[in-house]
Amino acid sequence: MKLSEVEPGSVVVIADVHGNPEVRKKLLDMGLIKGAEVKVVRNAPLKDPMEIEVKGYNLSIRKVEAEKVLVVER
Amino acid sequence: MDFAAQIAMARYERIGEILGRCMERVEKPESFSDMIDKVVLDRYLGIPVFLTLMWAVFQFAFSVSAPFSDAVDVFFSACSDWAKNTITDPQLASLIGDGIFGGLGFVLVFLPPIAFVFMALAVLEDTGYLSRAAFVMDRAMTKVGLQGKSFIPMLLGFGCNVPAIMATRTIENEIDRKITIMVNPLMSCSARLPVYILFAGVFFEKYAGAVITSMYLLGILLAALMATLFRKLVFGGKPSPLLLEMPPYTVPTLRGVFTSAWVRTRVFLKKAATVLFIGAIAIWFLSTHPWQATEGGSVVENSYAAVIGHAVEPLIRPLGLDWTAGIALFAGFMAKEIVVGTLGIVYGVGEENVASAIVSHFTPASALAMMVITLIYLPCLATIGILRQELGGWKWTGFVVAYELVLAYMVAGIVFLGCKLVGVA
Numbered sequence: 001m002k003l004s005e006v007e008p009g010s011v012v013v014i015a016d017v018h019g020n021p022e023v024r025k026k027l028l029d030m031g032l033i034k035g036a037e038v039k040v041v042r043n044a045p046l047k048d049p050m051e052i053e054v055k056g057y058n059l060s061i062r063k064v065e066a067e068k069v070l071v072v073e074r
Numbered sequence: 075m076d077f078a079a080q081i082a083m084a085r086y087e088r089i090g091e092i093l094g095r096c097m098e099r100v101e102k103p104e105s106f107s108d109m110i111d112k113v114v115l116d117r118y119l120g121i122p123v124f125l126t127l128m129w130a131v132f133q134f135a136f137s138v139s140a141p142f143s144d145a146v147d148v149f150f151s152a153c154s155d156w157a158k159n160t161i162t163d164p165q166l167a168s169l170i171g172d173g174i175f176g177g178l179g180f181v182l183v184f185l186p187p188i189a190f191v192f193m194a195l196a197v198l199e200d201t202g203y204l205s206r207a208a209f210v211m212d213r214a215m216t217k218v219g220l221q222g223k224s225f226i227p228m229l230l231g232f233g234c235n236v237p238a239i240m241a242t243r244t245i246e247n248e249i250d251r252k253i254t255i256m257v258n259p260l261m262s263c264s265a266r267l268p269v270y271i272l273f274a275g276v277f278f279e280k281y282a283g284a285v286i287t288s289m290y291l292l293g294i295l296l297a298a299l300m301a302t303l304f305r306k307l308v309f310g311g312k313p314s315p316l317l318l319e320m321p322p323y324t325v326p327t328l329r330g331v332f333t334s335a336w337v338r339t340r341v342f343l344k345k346a347a348t349v350l351f352i353g354a355i356a357i358w359f360l361s362t363h364p365w366q367a368t369e370g371g372s373v374v375e376n377s378y379a380a381v382i383g384h385a386v387e388p389l390i391r392p393l394g395l396d397w398t399a400g401i402a403l404f405a406g407f408m409a410k411e412i413v414v415g416t417l418g419i420v421y422g423v424g425e426e427n428v429a430s431a432i433v434s435h436f437t438p439a440s441a442l443a444m445m446v447i448t449l450i451y452l453p454c455l456a457t458i459g460i461l462r463q464e465l466g467g468w469k470w471t472g473f474v475v476a477y478e479l480v481l482a483y484m485v486a487g488i489v490f491l492g493c494k495l496v497g498v499a
Contacts, residue, residue: 023315024078025078034083044115046212046214057320058320059320060320061315064315
């Protein structure tokens, strides 16, 4: 499942991060690493981007980037 | 797993190890920040809350600061009068009174809105709302080649493009920031309004409101169009990923707000102000010299500025404009506020009666062309100074000036010919 498809309120675990090297490195640096728990907090009023909670802080991420993050059920 | 992922994994593993020894995990209660966000980022309330806050920022930046700008203006006008009354040599009096004091006043009236914009931005930034604002608007802005953080600078452009362009400093990605800066002058600043009011009022009477509104909409449309084009053709690629931390809300400190506003305002004073001041002196010289022929700077028709006005006449004649419009537009390069005043001087009627004088020099079609040109043609001198500072040199600044001139000419041409086609003279 892609992170972009996760409903607000759900908690999932990251399985893999794709995307071009630059974006991928940024995602990894921000703590979106394999095994990390991610809670989807909400979608923006215009549906995109989404707000997630990871490693104890809140982060906004566009759907385009969230599509590159593969997650599994906790 | 590749190298980048391994480094990230190893780093977080180590962090986890250290935290495990010194941190005790407790169930996080719903914080005050979360409660605020439930309202502020709500699916339905998010946008109204955002727009209300933006309205407040805009009012603070441009209405609350206005009396301070007026005070600066009054002060330097007084200095200017004093110089002209006390200095006996008229040419020197004009240089010091109109050139130097006039130029200083012209530069420093920008100081209050700039300082106020930065105070407002510092409050938004320090409370933590700035990243939420980007979060709310991002979707709409990426549609036109910009990103969430571009919205506030674009909005501020309706007040004045100078602080608006400086406000792009909150955008980290260089390309996103450049594009936001380059299309910002298309947002119709308050200085252009008097020109619209004059021409729309005289030539379109009861439709004046609609005509004026359409100028603003045209500016927004062109900004969206140009931002998309720049993104596609000049820079390539997509907006940078919007990985923004949404920090917990905090109460900003006065000290923090003032320090941040002062540091940023000082940049304007140090860099842009010098370019501006020199430009102001140059324009004073061109509109008052040769000294003999202009009878001491009072007959604008004989000045170098008029020579320029006549020189551009063949260029703007196809748009139905004559050399008087040329002079006014040239003067408007200094500040678009003075376009109307300059027309008054050129027609020898003063600013109050300029409405009756323009009827003989313009038609409804050429009036529209004039308004479109005023909207687009050149960033004013102050904006050029700030463009050079924020774009890091003359290369991109020159590009902005060039594309705006071409765009102004094309759009004004289309509007003028369109009017002719549908039978508006």
